[in-house]
Amino acid sequence: MLKVSIIGATGYAGAELLSILQRHPEVEIIHITSESHTGKKISELYPHLNGIFEKELESLNDIEKIGAESDFVFIALPHGHAMDVGRKLENLPVRIIDLGADYRFSDTSIYEKWYNVPHTHKNAPRVYGLAEIYREEIMPAVSRRLRFLHLLRLRNIGSSTLRRLLLTQSREFRARAEV
Numbered sequence: 001m002l003k004v005s006i007i008g009a010t011g012y013a014g015a016e017l018l019s020i021l022q023r024h025p026e027v028e029i030i031h032i033t034s035e036s037h038t039g040k041k042i043s044e045l046y047p048h049l050n051g052i053f054e055k056e057l058e059s060l061n062d063i064e065k066i067g068a069e070s071d072f073v074f075i076a077l078p079h080g081h082a083m084d085v086g087r088k089l090e091n092l093p094v095r096i097i098d099l100g101a102d103y104r105f106s107d108t109s110i111y112e113k114w115y116n117v118p119h120t121h122k123n124a125p126r127v128y129g130l131a132e133i134y135r136e137e138i139m140p141a142v143s144r145r146l147r148f149l150h151l152l153r154l155r156n157i158g159s160s161t162l163r164r165l166l167l168t169q170s171r172e173f174r175a176r177a178e179v
Helices: 012-021 060-068 082-089 108-115 131-142 159-178
Strands: 002-007 027-032 072-075 095-098 126-128 153-155
Touching: 002 012, 002 060, 012 027, 060 082, 072 082, 082 095
Parallel strands: 002 027, 002 072, 072 095, 095 153, 126 153
Antiparallel strands: none
């Protein structure tokens, strides 16, 4: 059973992830956070979870404890906020999946230019989370054998990015096929 925590469980991405993961037979959601709804049950905010998932929302004040008790931490926060969480968890043996943009780019200057926010965790190792294209890079990041190595992050991608990558890959594939 994988122990999973969701940071930012009340936003759109966090709530959707919670709805998916709470049905997974091999996942136990052990912590969910919300700074604006700390102390409330998630089912108070999302009535469709009433009787299904009743966990109380926690604060990020105990992020080190949350990370220490988790196999995976999903960060579903607006851009600019995941870096603080990532820095606090980087020395723990937890794997982090950022659903936002903070760890999306290997070149952090692109992030800074695009989001107009300084990147405060530039040296964090990361791998891009598009399994169809980057499977070989992703597998070591989620492998249990690497659990105690330096923090690795998976970056989830937005749909426009996915379209561009798939278009690029299909062009490259067609070009190789024509040779």
